[in-house]
Amino acid sequence: MSAAPPHIVIQEVAPRDGLQIEPKWVKTPDKIKLIDSLSAIGFARIEVSSFVSPAAVPSLRDAAEVFAGVTRRPGTVYTALIPNRRGAELALAARADELNFVMSASETHNRANMNMTHARSLAALAEIAELAHEAGALLNATIATAFGCPFEGAQPFSKVLDIVERYLAVGVDGITLADTTGMANPNQLTHLVSAALRLVPADELTLHFHNTRGLGLVNALAAYDAGARRFDAALGGLGGCPFAPGATGNICTEDFVNLCHEIGLATGLKLQSLIDLSRRLPELVGHEVPGQVAKAGRACDLYPLPERLRGPG
Secondary structure, eight states: OOOOOOSSEEEEOIIIIITTTOSSOOOHHHHHHHHHHHHHHTOSEEEEEEOSOTTTOGGGTTHHHHHHHSOOOTTOEEEEEESSHHHHHHHHHTTOSEEEEEEESSHHHHHHHHSOOHHHHHHHHHHHHHHHHHHTOEEEEEEETTTOBTTTBSOOHHHHHHHHHHHHHTTOSEEEEEETTSOOOHHHHHHHHHHHTTTSOGGGEEEEEBOTTSOHHHHHHHHHHTTOOEEEEBGGGOOOOTTSTTOOOBOBHHHHHHHHHHTTOOOSOOHHHHHHHHTTHHHHHTSOOSOSHHHHOOTTOOOOOOGGGOSOO
């Protein structure tokens, strides 16, 4: 008898979104080892790296080498973030299973992040869709700053939903709504996720949260209650956008898995394995990481009595 499917799908983005902002160079073999460890835990999707300008994101300049070195687990989709046609060509040459195109809801952030207008980004997406489908690769399209931009503020829901429809028109396989700068709140999520799910099936819609203002897991639960079932998260809570002032890490994978398991939501992931892997991150990146469960342990992890309380009563 096969295992029941998880109630919630968590997609791991630490190798890309997590490492892109790190000042310390993480060696290529260490990136490969991290990804192979994540594969062994059984993630449905792992965002491996990004094919962007090495000058813009030098920490991911070894994307092709990382893709070439990972041991691919059957059933796991290995994703590359791409901003344009050239990035798509490089990702396909590296045998990425899925391309993740990104455009910001905010025109200002799109210029800062991708150095393109909306018009140029959407034109590139049409070309990328043709390339991806010819190569047999999946294509996901992300709307960054969907819940707010540090330069423009809140983005109108109508604007975000219009971009969703434009993405669907070119034949994408999935859509991500990204809270790039941690500006979302549960009320926003209830309305925007509900509206997006009228256009996109739940198994094709991903929510991507950052914990910039401490609301990451609250927002994830609000999105789940609104019908979302796929979420990005980063081991240890690593990450942040280099082009978003004040940005901090993604929601922490092991913290999110712990929350899901505590309230009875199946993830298909082993929490202790995530904790063990997360505890090795400080050595990898050279500093402590934001995740809490790896520091505190699981709620079911009990401790021995103090020595003075042991022995006969």
